[in-house]
Amino acid sequence: MDTTVAIVGGGPAGLLLARLLHRRGIGCVVLESRDRDYVERRQRAGILEQGTADVLRACGAGDRMDREGEVHDGIELRFDGRSHRLDFPALTGGRRVTLYAQTEMVKDLVALQLQEGPPLLFEATARAVEGIETDRPRVRFTHGGRERTLTAEYVVGCDGSYGVARDAVPPGAQRRYERAYPYSWLGILADVPPSCEELIYAHSPRGFALHSMRSRTVSRLYLQVPNGTDPADWPDERIWIELAARFAVDTGWRLEPGPITAKAVLPMRSLVIEPLRCGRLFLAGDAAHIVPPTGAKGLNLAVSDVVVLARAFGHWAATGSTDLLDGYSETCLRRVWRAEHFSYFMTSTLHADPDQNPFQTRLQLEQLDRITSSGHAAAELAENYTGLPLSSG
Ligand code: DHB
Numbered sequence: 247m248d249t250t251v252a253i254v255g256g257g258p259a260g261l262l263l264a265r266l267l268h269r270r271g272i273g274c275v276v277l278e279s280r281d282r283d284y285v286e287r288r289q290r291a292g293i294l295e296q297g298t299a300d301v302l303r304a305c306g307a308g309d310r311m312d313r314e315g316e317v318h319d320g321i322e323l324r325f326d327g328r329s330h331r332l333d334f335p336a337l338t339g340g341r342r343v344t345l346y347a348q349t350e351m352v353k354d355l356v357a358l359q360l361q362e363g364p365p366l367l368f369e370a371t372a373r374a375v376e377g378i379e380t381d382r383p384r385v386r387f388t389h390g391g392r393e394r395t396l397t398a399e400y401v402v403g404c405d406g407s408y409g410v411a412r413d414a415v416p417p418g419a420q421r422r423y424e425r426a427y428p429y430s431w432l433g434i435l436a437d438v439p440p441s442c443e444e445l446i447y448a449h450s451p452r453g454f455a456l457h458s459m460r461s462r463t464v465s466r467l468y469l470q471v472p473n474g475t476d477p478a479d480w481p482d483e484r485i486w487i488e489l490a491a492r493f494a495v496d497t498g499w500r501l502e503p504g505p506i507t508a509k510a511v512l513p514m515r516s517l518v519i520e521p522l523r524c525g526r527l528f529l530a531g532d533a534a535h536i537v538p539p540t541g542a543k544g545l546n547l548a549v550s551d552v553v554v555l556a557r558a559f560g561h562w563a564a565t566g567s568t569d570l571l572d573g574y575s576e577t578c579l580r581r582v583w584r585a586e587h588f589s590y591f592m593t594s595t596l597h598a599d600p601d602q603n604p605f606q607t608r609l610q611l612e613q614l615d616r617i618t619s620s621g622h623a624a625a626e627l628a629e630n631y632t633g634l635p636l637s638s639g
Contacts, residue, residue, distance in 0.1 A: 249275045249364075251559060252385050252398035254372045255405035256285060258348060259531030259548040261355035261366070263402060265305050266556035268364050272563050275396055276359070277370040277387050279405075285368070286356060289435070289508065290348035292458060292466065293318075293445075293542035295633025298549045299344045307354050314461075315346030318444050321631070323618060325449035326611055329495045330618035337621070337628035345445075347460055348545050370394075375401050375414035378525035400526050400571075402555065403533040404548075407517065411533055415524040427514040427538055427593060428600055429453070431468045432480055438504025440465045447540075447596055448493050449614060451607075454540075454597045455492035457501075465504070468512075468539075470597050477509040485509075514538035514593065516586055521575035522551070528574060530555060535582050537589035540596060541631060547585050550636055551578050581634065588630040 251267055253260045256278030267274045278285060294302070294315070302308040319342050320333045334342055359366045370389040377383045384397045403411020412420075440459035448455045453470035460466050469489055471480070486503035493501055517536040522529045531548030554577050558570035595613050599606070617623045 247275065247394065247396045249273045249396065249398050250400070250563075252383070252396045252401045253277070254375065254385055254401065254403050254411045255409060255531075255533065256280075256356075256366055256368070257288075257404060257406060257531065257548075258352055258355070258545055259533075259552050260402070260404035261352065261359060262301070262305070262307075262549060263404060263530065263552040263556060264359060264364055264366065265307060265355060266552060267559060268359075268362070269305055270556065270560040270563065272559055274364050275398075276364070276366040277372050277385060277389075277396065278366065278368050279371040280368065282356060282368050286349060286353045288349055288352070289433070289510070291539060291542040291545055292345050292347040292460065293546075294344040294346055294351075295546045295549075296341050296343065297633050297636040298546050299346075301549055301553055301636070302351065302354075307351070307358055310354055311344065311346045311351065314350070315344045316459075318343050318345055320444050322442065322444055322446045323449075323614060324446055324493060324495060325614045327494065327496055328618075329446075329497065329499075331444070332617075332624050332628055332631075334628045334632050337625040338632050341628070341632035343632055345459065351545075372405065372410050375403065375411050375527060378414050378527040381526065383526040400528065400559070403527060403529045404531050404552070406532040407536050409533050411527060412519065412529055414527055419524050421520050423516075423518045423520070425516040425590070427516075427597070428473060429470050429597055430473050430475060430514060431456075431512045431539065432471045432475060432477060432485070433466070433468045433508075433510050433512055434485060434506050435460065435508040436465045436467065436504045436506045437463065438465050438502050439463055441500065441502045446493060447592075449596045449610060450492040450494075451598065452488070452492050455489055456540075457489075457493065471511065472600070473513065475511050477511055480509065482506045512539065516590055518579075518582060518586060520579060522578055523571075523575045528555060528571075534578075535586065537585055538593040539589075540592040541589050543585040543589050546633055547582060550581055553636055554578050584630070584634065 251274040446457040530551040
């Protein structure tokens with residue numbers, strides 16, 4: 247097999263890149279190791295920045311999002327028994343977010359790709375990326391029990407943080423910046439109408455909790471748990487009691503419990519690999535950087551990477567110039583580090599570190615108080631949450 251751009255990984259980054267390249271008339275093939283059902287069920291976050299929603303619309307993948315997604319104009323912060331709303335449009339000059347689950351966006355992109363192309367192979371397991379210093383790099387993969395090779399002009403690794411693409415980079419050619427967090431999230435889906443209109447981020451002495459949603463009848467909630475937690479130690483009743491305690495405010499608000507349909511523990515880490523390119527291999531999305539989930543930046547960063555990359559490939563295909571491809575890493579890293587800082591900030595301000603002393607807790611509460619009493623501090627959070635414009639890099 248031979249193509250212009252070989253894309254390893256059919257998650258949101260790989261699928262959207264394929265869509266954007268296809269619309270520029272650039273050939274590509276997507277190799278995804280899992281089957282379609284798995285890819286379409288994978289539960290991830292659900293907040294799309296304004297720029298992410300705009301990109302999906304512009305490439306013809308926004309119809310269902312516009313029908314079924316929910317536009318959110320703010321979030322609620324809870325701490326110290328108090329609740330405070332941040333009004334995004336007022337704080338940012340009109341920016342909002344859209345609640346539309348990543349898994350729904352993936353379904354939309356898969357359906358479009360299977361209808362209109364380019365080729366998307368499921369259960370095509372990349373084994374190795376080779377020849378990235380040559381002008382014909384290739385991906386060795388297995389599909390249908392056969393060993394195959396996909397040769398291309400460029401390879402893009404969109405295969406997540408445990409993918410094989412980045413193994414092609416020689417030792418010493420990239421630098422890793424990494425941080426692990428001393429806590430995880432227990433995430434649940436429940437068949438119960440959300441107890442709120444907008445997301446609630448709660449700081450409490452018992453640890454962090456987040457109330458999100460998937461629809462008017464399905465709630466998505468998370469609670470901070472120790473690393474290594476076994477979901478089996480959290481029967482449904484224990485989860486609802488703990489969530490209610492963490493969200494408690496003295497306004498009469500109540501958390502409605504309901505049947506829990508999914509439970510999973512998510513570890514948290516920050517990671518950036520620099521540069522995002524080595525020879526003819528580019529990395530995008532989780533293959534290049536990871537953020538802890540607080541603030542829901544992971545998917546949005548993947549989208550901004552592939553927007554920059556698709557533009558660069560378009561420029562190369564139209565003019566033969568590699569200028570934008572050469573600038574890919576630097577352009578993306580500015581936005582990546584901003585999101586890394588924001589995700590770290592949200593995480594460390596809202597969670598209870600097991601080694602935290604009372605002084606540090608007071609500092610967290612002071613920071614939350616600042617955000618809820620200063621327009622400047624609130625605007626800083628709101629701008630980051632709704633996302634900086636894509637064109638700023
Ligand atoms: C969701 C996840 C997040 O990490 C977040 O900050 C907001 C929402 C979600 O799954 O809906």
